[in-house]
Amino acid sequence: MTNRDSGQRFVTPALLLLALVTVYPVLSVLYLSLHRKLLIFDISRFVGLENYLFLVRDDRFWNALGNTAYFTLFSVVLELVLGLSIAMLLHREFRFKGFVRAVVLIPWAIPTVVSAKMWEWMYNTDFGILNYLLGAEVNWLGSPLWALNAAVFMDVWKTTPFVAILLMAGLQVIPRELSQAARIDGAGSWDVFRKVTLPLLKPVILVVLIFRTLDAFRVFDSVYVLTGGGPANTTETLSIYAYKVLFQTLQFGYGSTLSVVVFLCVGMISVVYIKLLSKGTK
Amino acid sequence: MLKKRILFSLLLLVMTAYCLGPLLWQFITSIKPTVELTKLPPLLPDRPTIGHYISIFTGHPFLRIMGNSMAVASLTTLLSIVIGSLAAFGLAKLRVRYKAIILLFILSVSMFPPIATVSPLYLIIRALGLRDTWWALIITYTTFSLPLSIWILTSFFREVPDEIYLAARVDGCSPFQAFYKIMLPLAAPGLFTTAILVFIFSWNEFLFALTFTSTASARTIPVAIALFPGLHEIPWGDIAAASVVVTIPLVILVFAFQKRIIEGLTAGAVKG
Amino acid sequence: MARGAIGTGVFLLLLPLLILGCAQGEKQDTGASERVRLVFKHGRIAGDPRLFHQLLRDFEQQNPGITVVDETLPSSTDEQHQFYIINLEGSSADFDVLSMDVIWIPEFARAGWLRDISHLMPLQERGKFFPGPMQAVTYRDRVYAIPWYTDAGVLFYRKDILKKHGFSPPKTWQELVATARAVIDKEPGLYGFIWQGKQYEGLICNVLEYFWSNGGEVLKNELPVINSPENIEALRFMRDLLVTYSITPPLVTTAIEEPTRHIFGNGRALFMRNWPYAWNIFEQEGSPVRGRVGVAPLPSFPGKTSASTLGGWQLGVNRYSRNPEAAEKLILFLTSPTVQKTLARTIGYKPTRTSLYRDQDLVREQPFITGLHDIFMQARPRPVSPYYMMITQVMQPEFSAALAGIKTPEEALNAAQKQIEHILGVER
Numbered sequence: 002m003t004n005r006d007s008g009q010r011f012v013t014p015a016l017l018l019l020a021l022v023t024v025y026p027v028l029s030v031l032y033l034s035l036h037r038k039l040l041i042f043d044i045s046r047f048v049g050l051e052n053y054l055f056l057v058r059d060d061r062f063w064n065a066l067g068n069t070a071y072f073t074l075f076s077v078v079l080e081l082v083l084g085l086s087i088a089m090l091l092h093r094e095f096r097f098k099g100f101v102r103a104v105v106l107i108p109w110a111i112p113t114v115v116s117a118k119m120w121e122w123m124y125n126t127d128f129g130i131l132n133y134l135l136g137a138e139v140n141w142l143g144s145p146l147w148a149l150n151a152a153v154f155m156d157v158w159k160t161t162p163f164v165a166i167l168l169m170a171g172l173q174v175i176p177r178e179l180s181q182a183a184r185i186d187g188a189g190s191w192d193v194f195r196k197v198t199l200p201l202l203k204p205v206i207l208v209v210l211i212f213r214t215l216d217a218f219r220v221f222d223s224v225y226v227l228t229g230g231g232p233a234n235t236t237e238t239l240s241i242y243a244y245k246v247l248f249q250t251l252q253f254g255y256g257s258t259l260s261v262v263v264f265l266c267v268g269m270i271s272v273v274y275i276k277l278l279s280k281g282t283k
Numbered sequence: 284m285l286k287k288r289i290l291f292s293l294l295l296l297v298m299t300a301y302c303l304g305p306l307l308w309q310f311i312t313s314i315k316p317t318v319e320l321t322k323l324p325p326l327l328p329d330r331p332t333i334g335h336y337i338s339i340f341t342g343h344p345f346l347r348i349m350g351n352s353m354a355v356a357s358l359t360t361l362l363s364i365v366i367g368s369l370a371a372f373g374l375a376k377l378r379v380r381y382k383a384i385i386l387l388f389i390l391s392v393s394m395f396p397p398i399a400t401v402s403p404l405y406l407i408i409r410a411l412g413l414r415d416t417w418w419a420l421i422i423t424y425t426t427f428s429l430p431l432s433i434w435i436l437t438s439f440f441r442e443v444p445d446e447i448y449l450a451a452r453v454d455g456c457s458p459f460q461a462f463y464k465i466m467l468p469l470a471a472p473g474l475f476t477t478a479i480l481v482f483i484f485s486w487n488e489f490l491f492a493l494t495f496t497s498t499a500s501a502r503t504i505p506v507a508i509a510l511f512p513g514l515h516e517i518p519w520g521d522i523a524a525a526s527v528v529v530t531i532p533l534v535i536l537v538f539a540f541q542k543r544i545i546e547g548l549t550a551g552a553v554k555g
Numbered sequence: 556m557a558r559g560a561i562g563t564g565v566f567l568l569l570l571p572l573l574i575l576g577c578a579q580g581e582k583q584d585t586g587a588s589e590r591v592r593l594v595f596k597h598g599r600i601a602g603d604p605r606l607f608h609q610l611l612r613d614f615e616q617q618n619p620g621i622t623v624v625d626e627t628l629p630s631s632t633d634e635q636h637q638f639y640i641i642n643l644e645g646s647s648a649d650f651d652v653l654s655m656d657v658i659w660i661p662e663f664a665r666a667g668w669l670r671d672i673s674h675l676m677p678l679q680e681r682g683k684f685f686p687g688p689m690q691a692v693t694y695r696d697r698v699y700a701i702p703w704y705t706d707a708g709v710l711f712y713r714k715d716i717l718k719k720h721g722f723s724p725p726k727t728w729q730e731l732v733a734t735a736r737a738v739i740d741k742e743p744g745l746y747g748f749i750w751q752g753k754q755y756e757g758l759i760c761n762v763l764e765y766f767w768s769n770g771g772e773v774l775k776n777e778l779p780v781i782n783s784p785e786n787i788e789a790l791r792f793m794r795d796l797l798v799t800y801s802i803t804p805p806l807v808t809t810a811i812e813e814p815t816r817h818i819f820g821n822g823r824a825l826f827m828r829n830w831p832y833a834w835n836i837f838e839q840e841g842s843p844v845r846g847r848v849g850v851a852p853l854p855s856f857p858g859k860t861s862a863s864t865l866g867g868w869q870l871g872v873n874r875y876s877r878n879p880e881a882a883e884k885l886i887l888f889l890t891s892p893t894v895q896k897t898l899a900r901t902i903g904y905k906p907t908r909t910s911l912y913r914d915q916d917l918v919r920e921q922p923f924i925t926g927l928h929d930i931f932m933q934a935r936p937r938p939v940s941p942y943y944m945m946i947t948q949v950m951q952p953e954f955s956a957a958l959a960g961i962k963t964p965e966e967a968l969n970a971a972q973k974q975i976e977h978i979l980g981v982e983r
Binding site for chain 3 (some may be wrong): 040041042055060061127128133140142144145229230231232233234235237245248249250252279
């Protein structure tokens with residue numbers, strides 16, 4: 002039964018704010034991206050698609066796109082595997098369950114900047130606890146081979162809890178009888194997981210994937226604080242590149258072009274996932 | 284059976300260590316004297332010190348910065364709850380034109396990359412003279428937290444039976460009275476959950492804070508920690524101390540309200 | 556019925572009023588004070604902050620009616636630069652006096668953010684400063700800042716170890732390689748040569764010293780010439796320090812000044828490129844290398860001249876300052892011979908006035924300062940261009956990529972050339 006009263010005016014303040022602070026800026030970035038705008042020297046002129054043409058030839062852009070894709074792929078996959086393991090582990094009754102769940106939530110709750118600084122210190126080649134525990138002398142943040150992976154590990158630590166919590170909620174919805182029935186039919190734990198749990202968990206997994214992929218693709222603060230994009234730009238993601246162009250040198254024209262591209266990529270990813278999701282539910 | 288239980292406990296222990304280990308190490312770092320920071324082993328400090336804690340509060344406007352964070356996060360939470368609950372109530376219980384489109388729009392806003400909006404927002408904020416003020420952050424955070432607020436609150440309002448609202452209307456309440464006298468108290472748990480999440484989001488945000496603030500008068504904690512002053516070097520001890528101080532409120536929040544937080548996270552994701 | 560709408564409407568209307576109210580309240584606060592309140596922004600001051608604050612109190616005593624508040628900026632120069640451009644672009648009057656890296660002044664001057672202070676610096680006054688810093692504060696023949704303290708890259712070496720193995724400080728890079736190779740073969744655990752190779756402004760300072768000491772340049776007549784054979788050879792040499800000669804440990808590719816200073820200061824390296832501030836720390840009581848450290852000009856490639864990158868900080872006045880006269884007084888005070896001498900004696904900041912290098916107290920307490928005089932006379936500013944900050948954003952990752960071996964030196968410098976042409980093409 003629906004209500005007859007109009008809710009328009011209840012919704013209006015939120016819509017106004019959203020339009021002003023999110024929609025208008027996106028349109029404005031689109032406009033700026035067609036300009037050569039150097040804020041500090043008062044240079045601003047319309048250049049059409051010139052910025053986009055330079056972007057196509059810009060090695061640094063392709064490098065940033067590659068880094069972002071790598072970061073997104075590996076962090077999301079690792080988070081999903083690890084998050085699923087944690088969710089399966091905690092999906093039972095035991096003492097201190099509340100306490101353990103709170104513990105799992107802590108990495109998610111602390112500020113990203115704090116986690117980045119923390120990991121930067123742990124990754125320190127000479128005095129870092131990681132090298133000490135591993136008995137290694139890995140130059141985590143200085144070596145182009147390791148730096149991006151180091152950023153992935155940090156992100157996995159920070160966001161696996163989120164994944165685990167969502168998957169746990171998903172597991173709770175699955176009726177126990179189903180897996181019990183499968184067990185009675187002689188299925189092993191692994192079979193139950195693969196044939197019963199996983200398919201039923203699929204919608205939740207897809208939702209988690211959407212959230213995490215979009216977040217990882219937009220990644221800025223954690224990597225910016227951890228490495229600043231170095232060494233040799235091997236950890237420069239699209240958002241970091243755009244930010245540097247925008248605010249370290251105030252080139253608002255080309256910086257906006259990069260922002261638009263991030264926006265388009267995120268849009269495309271969303272569309273793909275939403276298609277997948279609607280297929281899954283049908 | 285026993286073997287299984289031992290294995291389970293062991294796994295739990297590994298997981299706990301993985302989640303808390305980095306924080307513990309940060310705490311140990313924060314009580315190491317500066318000279319011992321560049322020595323490993325030993326793991327534990329020979330002469331523990333609270334010098335770094337004193338240093339962040341005396342040599343650095345850290346109290347002021349924590350105050351900024353507190354004010355920005357609280358005011359954002361308040362605004363987001365007010366505007367969000369109005370919208371959520373409207374969407375959950377009332378007749379709204381283009382409801383599906385509005386919901387889709389709100390959902391898609393939550394996917395907007397902040398980097399795509401930060402430069403025009405900077406220009407707007409500069410034009411309004413709001414640069415380096417709390418309001419620059421409060422307005423931005425409120426907006427960016429709205430999709431989450433509306434999403435969670437809508438699911439809470441939906442759970443309240445329509446009959447209750449209709450009964451209030453029959454008794455002579457206007458829709459707004461019915462909203463804040465009857466519906467709002469019933470959705471109180473949802474409001475609380477939303478508030479915690481919005482608070483954590485505002486407390487932790489970095490990109491906008493980095494761009495819109497520049498002095499201790501509005502700078503928030505994440506930016507202060509990222510840009511700690513040092514001369515040719517990074518003052519790890521001070522940073523560790525500052526990290527510990529700002530993490531404590533969050534740890535308390537998490538331990539006190541883990542059920543609510545999980546409820547909020549899953550309401551925002553699984554049910555939607 | 557309509558009360559809900561009115562309520563929200565009123566709230567939205569009140570919002571801007573609230574905001575305005577707050578902003579106005581703040582303005583009245585600052586305007587109400589009778590005294591002139593100067594805000595001075597600077598990077599972290601070395602040593603005990605009380606010494607520096609005492610100087611500011613002295614200034615207040617000499618200038619009744621003026622109070623000085625100083626505020627510290629983040630540690631890295633890139634972050635400080637970002638702070639300044641965002642604030643100055645927003646016409647901020649929140650600070651009056653700003654300390655600036657040598658590389659920013661053309662950009663800030665071109666953007667119109669700095670007060671022209673040529674009247675404070677008549678020609679004969681300009682002659683009293685080192686030429687490098689003086690060149691850095693001058694843009695289109697106008698002076699926009701006064702050099703406060705100066706810096707230049709130098710080579711630190713272990714006197715005792717070189718002597719033990721019968722070597723003298725190297726004059727060419729090749730000698731440095733040979734010496735380091737010979738010594739570290741006999742002294743296990745000792746690093747040969749450390750410097751700053753992280754992707755940041757300090758890396759540019761390091762790399763330019765190799766370019767220049769091989770006769771290379773970045774800009775010539777305002778056109779990029781960064782992919783010259785000299786520069787390619789110099790950059791390849793730096794990469795070889797890490798891989799072929801392996802006298803430089805890989806940790807250098809993430810190192811900034813202090814980590815290298817710690818390593819050298821703990822006696823774990825033979826040679827180090829760094830700024831002179833490190834010497835004062837090495838000579839402190841309890842330092843493991845006290846009395847064992849020598850300072851020399853950086854080596855060069857054979858047949859070329861040694862070059863060090865000019866560093867150091869300058870003081871200027873914010874164009875939007877509400878108290879420009881008082882601000883001028885403060886920068887004249889802080890750059891005066893007496894204050895420069897005090898800063899040199901207490902926290903080791905190197906004076907920008909050449910006469911102080913003959914000052915009896917200073918020479919007695921810090922004998923190596925006389926040697927620095929010649930290095931500072933020769934020190935070279937990084938490319939002087941309003942576009943420098945955009946150029947360095949291009950150079951940093953490319954140099955870093957070449958050191959890491961991701962790109963060959965040719966590839967890196969060709970890529971840099973292409974991007975710098977794009978940046979400078981803006982105006983043409």
